[in-house]
Amino acid sequence: MADRTTTRPSGNLGSAIVNALLLYGINIWPGWQVLPFLTADMDRALDLINASLIAGIIVNLVCVVIRARALLALGNIVVMGFGVAAMLRLWEVFPFDFGDGWSGWPVVVRVLLVLGTVGSVIGAVVEVVNLFRALAGFEPKPR
Template sequence: MEKASGGRAGYAIAGVVNAALLWAINIWPGWQAVPFLTPATAGVVGPVNRVLVAGVIVNVVLLLAPFRLVKALGDLAVLVIGLPVMFRLWEVFPFDFGDGWPGWPVVVRVLLVLGIAGQIIGIIVGLVELGRALAGSGANRRRPRRL
C-alpha cells in the first residue's frame, strides 16, 4: 500500500485539535459561554460532535495506518458527515450578534455558503483521490510474467 502524503505529526495535531474542540464545546467552558450563540445551538451540538469525533477517529487511524487509501476514505467520510452539519447550521442559524455591527449575520451566512461549497468541492476531490488510491493499490502487487 502506498503511504499517504503528510506526516504523522499532522495527524496527531489534527486529532488533538478535534478532541480539544469536543472538550471546549461540551465540557469547559461549554458552548453556552460563547456570547453570540443562542439556545438554538443545542440543536446543532450533536451533529457538530459527530464531525469532531469522526475527525479524531480518522486521525488516530491514520497514525496507525498512514496509507493513501485510508486517508482518502477518512477524508471523504469526514466531509460527507460534515456537509449536512453545514446545512443544519444554515437552517438553525444559532447566532445572535446583538446590537453589534448589523452586517455580522450576512458575513456568517456568506461564510456558511463558502463552507458548504468547500465541502462539496472537497467531496468531489475526495472521490477522485479515492479512485486514484484504489487504482494505485494494485500497482505494488507482483504481476505474473508473460511467456
C-alpha cells in the same frame, strides 16, 4: 518536493488533538454557552458538530497507524460529509444572535457557511478522485 498524496503521522495526530480539544471546549469547559452570540438553539446543531469532530478524531488516529492513501481519502470524505451536514444544520437553525451591533453579522456568517459548505464539497470531490487513483494503484512519484 514531497509527495502531496501522503501526510505525516504527526499531522494526523495534531489534527486529532485539535479536534479533541475543540470537542472538550465546546461541550465541557468552558462550553459553547459562554459565547454571547450563540443562542439555546445551538443545542439543535451540536449533535452534528460533535459527530464531525469525533469522525475527525477517529479518521486521524486510524491514519496515524495505517498509512494508506485510499483509507485517508475515504476518511476525509466521511469527515467532510459530517462537516457539510453540520454546516447545513447551522444554516437551518442559525443559533446566532448578534444583538443591536452591526446588522451585517448574519450575512457574514451565512456567507461563511456557504463558503465552508462549497469548499467541503469540492474537497470531497477531490478526495473521491484521490480514492480512485489510490485504488487503481496510481501514485505520483516524488520529485
